Amino acid sequence: MRKFLKKIIRNSRSQEDGIFFDKLCKILGFKPLNIIFYTKAFTHRSTNKLDKTGNPFNYERLEFLGDAMLGSVIAAHLYNEVPTGDEGYLTKMRSKIVSREHLNELGRDLNLIQFIESKANPLHFGENIHGNIFEAFIGAIYLDRGYSYCEKFIHNKVIDSYVDIPKLEGKVISYKSLVIEWCQKEKKQFFFDVFDDTGVEDQKYFGVKLIIDQKIIGKGRATSKKKAEEKAAKRAYFALQEKIDKK
Template sequence: MRRLFNKIRKNSRSPEDGIFFEKITKILGFEPIELRYYKKAFTHRSTNKVDEKGNPFNYERLEFLGDAMLGSVIAAHLYNEVPSGDEGYLTKMRSKIVSREHLNELGRDFNLLQFVESKINSNQFGENIHGNLFEAFIGAIYLDRGFTYCEKFIQNKIIKQYVDIAKLEGKVISYKSLIIEWCQKEKMSFFFDFVEDNGIEGQKYFGVKLLIDQKIIARARATSKKKAEEKASQRAYFALQEKISKK
């Protein structure tokens, strides 16, 4: 009876929905039941859509839900796989797995950008669109098929293929945090000195100097203060790597 119901539903879809269904099924490894959740997961806020109650219809709430699902499944995996890891270790490892950089990589690998409905050109999206879509996609799976299927997808498509605990242990997800932690441990002062410029490209940039114990260690320039800090911190890390590694 269920198979007959699914067949009727499948035949009643529009050609466009049929293509979307096939592509989503290929990524999931199982058939979705309610395509509306997945469509919402790829609806950008620029469409200005609202639901029947007047609430914004876009992926942002699903992004929140997907983040929670990812965190819980990955936390359980780490808890079981690393029985010797304390709370600090497990928290740090989970942060590496769900880092923005890693989520962006997953979103790109699954080519989720192909599904986005938006009123702005894709080249106007920031880099984090890939990770945001991936989290929303996870949220859609949870609403469509429940926790069991959501956990199954995360285990099979993410943890088994992307999570190598040994490699992750040595991976740096924030050079800024690493530099700050080292400075605090060594009781050294640190300071990011910013200057704003428009550059020859006509776009606003932020130049930064990273000073440690009042000495300039690294310089960087980026389109945001956060990016400039991270870039300068990475350069400082490589400049001071020998000293940091000894500690």
């Protein structure tokens, strides 16, 4: 009976691994050589897993590596595609391509969240989980197949599908930075004021006002001060757009 149960469990695990492998192949466009890198890329820290040497087994270090790989491949692409772009222009364009918003979009479009192993409530992941595991996925590709495969994947899934340089030139990735830059140039006094702080720790909300020259220009409300400030700045931008765009 024990042998029979072990066989069922072993076959079940093999079947799960096979499904995971097949789904990975469809996304990657090639066969992984070492699936353990991809398993790690989708393991959340809440599992508290350790590798054979006792180090944490989760996607966080792969996320760091994937971020570096994305940056290098995209930097090389921009350098070759925009020969007239100076360092400031190229840096700004790269930032737009690898913005958290864009990486989250890439992770969602590939439905990478389906592979996540976690003991945490998915409702508490936050929106950035999509971009985080996308970066970890890139890191796994690099460790599994090397730079050339990683570069090809980034070109196929990121650059060819999402990078439109003329459109990116007009894209705003941070209204807060844009408004602050304008205020500093025009020598205007500004500050963000938290006027509301409600909810329990897991579902806290912040209300923020952006005050310019002693006038409330925009308000925002979100689950973090940073997000609330960005919302307030976005509303302020549209209220002052004609003036800001003339800068």
